Amino acid sequence: MKKIVSTALFAATITLTTLSCKKETTTTADGKEIVAVDNAEDANAIIEFNNSLLDKRDRRASTLTKISNYINNLPNYIAGKTPVLIAPIAMIDMSKAVEAPDALGKNKEEVKTLVAASKDKFDALKKKTDELVAYVKAEDYKDDNSAKATALIAEITKLAEEYNANEKKLSGIMTPIADGAEAIVLKDHPLKDYIIGSKGVLNDSEKLLDAIDNQVISNKFDMAAFKKQYADLETVVKANAAREFKVDDTSYSNKKGYYDSFNKEADEFLGAVRKVMRDAEGSGKFTEQQAEEVYNAYDNLLSNYNNFVG
Structure with a gap:
């Protein structure tokens, strides 16, 4: 499984003055139009929202790594070569939910859709992993020669790939917008x-x-x-x-x-x-x-x- 990494944007703690400019769009390398942030208030809103996305992505990445290790060690555990198999426990998400700001302009609805899709994929992935853990704990693999384990692992892997693909789309929209916001925050830093x-x-x-x-x-x-x-x-x-x-x-x-x-x-x-x-x-x-x-x-x-x- 692919581990997702991210960088935390520079937190704006300096005093900012609002710039009055016309909001325009810019085009990414793949030809996609995105909103270009043009003032400090919008820039701070974008940075706060993007940091919340990155924080959630990091937490989920930790869980994905645990799931990956569990699946990789499962064959040796079933074969009796590994006496202990640590079940993946998801980190409790205590982060504050940050709504997609209006500063995203024309990109807001697509971003909201992608955020919701990532949550759905990740929740489904955790549910399938819990099912796999329960199956292994009950040693039901002895009854079906690990057939269900194989099927569940295939589903988990597919969901992880779909989750990563969705996050890549989300990052493709948010990264250039957030970079523009960061440039405004850092303008005179x-x-x-x-x-x-x-x-x-x-x-x-x-x-x-x-x-x-x-x-x-x-x-x-x-x-x-x-x-x-x-x-x-x-x-x-x-x-x-x-x-x-x-x-x-x-x-x-x-x-x-x-x-x-x-x-x-x-x-x-x-x-x-x-x-x-x-x-x-x-x-x-x-x-x-x-x-x-x-x-x-x-x-x-x-x-x-x-x-x-x-």
Whole structure:
């Protein structure tokens, strides 16, 4: 199953002045029109809403990882090779529900539809997982030679794929809108260039994660395309590290250490990717274990980013 990762947008804590501009639309790379945020009030509404989506996505990603581990360990448990099988327990979602703001304009209804669809898919996935856990706990696999387990796993996998596809559509709409909102929030912020540059590193890192996931899921190996993505990321990482940290506002002087730590972690992330590339090139495929190695390195990178912008 694909693990979903996300970056938390920079939280706006600085005083903002409302800009008076005409609201227009912009076009994404795939030709889709989205609303371009044009004032601070709308920007803050967009950021709050998007952060709530990212928080929920992270919580669900944790549950998906537990479900994936459960399913992967199930065959050995049934075969008696593993004495303990830990049932996946979903995290209780205590996050505040944030309604899609009017600032989304023409995109609001589609976003609401996609958010509802993700919830439905995820709830259905959890229900099927609970059914699988109950089936295994009762050892009913001894009666049907694991036939029901096989069927349930197929349903769970299909729902997970549909959930991920839906989240990809949602992200495709929200990411450029949220990036525009963030640019307005950061318009006069002393750390604007450093934050936007670092977020670019994260965005390109996530593209690599997606590439590994897609190759694992499709079982199609394209090292040439992956190396091209790696080279693009390496260029962005080097450019961000080369940017001299220099701000006039001394209250942000302590951020230099966090910025340097982020860039150091970005370099270590590149190292983790190179190791996986080397192994994959030798075997002719990416494995789930290799994907997990890169995810762990990315988690460290994301943690350092959050420390920098926090």
